[in-house]
Amino acid sequence: MGRMKGSGSEAAEGARTDPLVQLSLEQLRERTSMKWRTFPEDVLPLWVAEMDVPLAPAIVEALHTAIGLGDTGYPYGNAYAEAFAEFASERWRWDGLRVEHMAIVPDVMMGIVEVLRLITDPGDAVVVCSPVYPPFYAFVAHDAREVVEAPLGPDLRIDLATLQEAFVRARSHGRRAAFLMSNPHNPTGVVHTRKELEAIAELARRYDVRVVSDEIHAPLVLPGATFTPFLTVPGSENGFALTSASKAWNLAGLKAALAIAGVEAVKDLRLMPEEVSHGPSHLGVIAHTAAFLECGQWLDELLLGLDANRDLLGQLIEKHLPSVRYRPPQATYLAWLDCTRLRLHSDQQTGSPGVVSDMAGPAKMFLDEAKVALSSGHVFGSGGAGCVRLNFGTSPAILRQALSCMGRAARGL
Incomplete structure (x- = not known):
């Protein structure tokens, strides 16, 4: 209890x-x-x-200002990415996060789909640690990738031996594979430790599995735990992270998110189709920027x-x-x-x-x-x-x- x-x-x-x-x-x-x-x-x-x-009042003010100006056009600029980089530095000591390593996407799940398209093909495998956020199954399967489960351990934490077995299955028959990780984990609320993330990165490197970390709940780490961004651990350089202010500031209806590439994955991120950047809402970008910067x-x-x-x-x-x-x-x-x-x-x-x-x-x-x-x-x-x-x-x-x-x-x- x-x-x-x-x-x-x-x-x-x-x-x-x-x-x-x-x-x-x-x-x-x-x-x-x-x-x-x-x-x-x-x-x-x-x-x-x-x-x-x-x-949050600052978000309300930012949206009212935009509406009052009729500022409801297309998103532009790097304010969102800059605001997140400042927030990540202050909250998690994630320093050196570069704007050019980020891309705006419609929301975290659509961003995940687009990133998986960059690093896997139809018929390839995506590993998930079940029980896990249901759209991981639906969105991946709808995009013609096979979901491979690596069930959590009895303590509801990632079991590295089970994950290794899943990586072997995922890479069978010469397939490419990705590990779609929930960090912190939804639905259990587990916060992966730095040591766990380092072990995951090492395992992914060993089996040539690309890691995509869903970090939408990262600002919601409660007293008693510490969040570690996946891209800050050794071995994560070819990975990706997805994030937004959606969960922490209740902005699900104002679409905008960020895809973040590790230093070795920037070349992949640059191949993301240009039309993806047209999905986010300009008002969403304004709201999420205000959240990270002022709230x-x-x-x-x-x-x-x-x-x-x-x-x-x-x-x-x-x-x-x-x-x-x-x-x-x-x-x-x-x-x-x-x-x-x-x-x-x-x-x-x-x-x-x-x-x-x-x-x-x-x-x-x-x-x-x-x-x-x-x-x-x-x-x-x-x-x-x-x-x-x-x-x-x-x-x-x-x-x-x-x-x-x-x-x-x-x-x-």
Whole structure:
């Protein structure tokens, strides 16, 4: 069970200044995004990776200024890349990051697809560590690459022996191969250590596997852990990283991301089709630039709120769902809950990994009986059946209501 920090009293939460406590359920239900419109109004949505926060004031100001000027044309310039380089230097000591080693892409997943097209061909293999973010399966398979799984270990961390075996399978028959890594890992919230990343880079070099690191959750590393950008470890020079301000500042609807090449991969990045740069939104670029450049304090307050919610969630699970196993995540606002003791799943779960609309096992029960929408574990690939992913990037009040309803539903089994 998770770490405990006192009683998590509502009085203490009332004194919080983070963005998670600023919007009521009634205000949130006015939103028209996927999170708040997919399910009926009596459902509490704790599924898709969207937080229940207002925009950071500096982002609001930047967007209002652009709208007031009619500045809604095509993206231009290097401001986004420069802002990220400054943020990365200040937060992670990632110094020397060069603008010419970055390219703007529509969003992280589309950027991943474009990078994989640069370094693999149809029929080649892409290794993933399951359970993992469902679009890794869908986007890769739709682009005619084979997904090769390297399941996480029992501690939910990357198992190097298993990864090595996957690299061997991926490189069989002379195929090219890539390793699509989630760093930090989604859905487990694990933050890979520098030592782990160095070992991954060495292994990838040995088997001539190119690493593509999805680092969209990097700004959301919580107290107690330290983020290491993959491209800062020895051996990563031929790798890529993808990032944006989307998750940390709640900008999923304002499309813009960055593809970053290691020094040996710059030549590959230069082959990216010119039309890819037309995908991002100019307003998206403005918003993401403002986030990285001006919204560090807002992020710090958010991280404190997420840390408090992480602990509150552990307390609520212990109270309402004692049979559910919970490892507090080191990063993100996503919790991976092992509900296998509820015996609501089959190891041969119906549905396909990556089909995020599929509901099965405990997720279906909690939706039907508790009116709480969670992400169904089986769509995250091997190791996901019987689990759910819960988004705790919301108010403590909503968390309490959701876990109370989930507890009642579980007791009724």
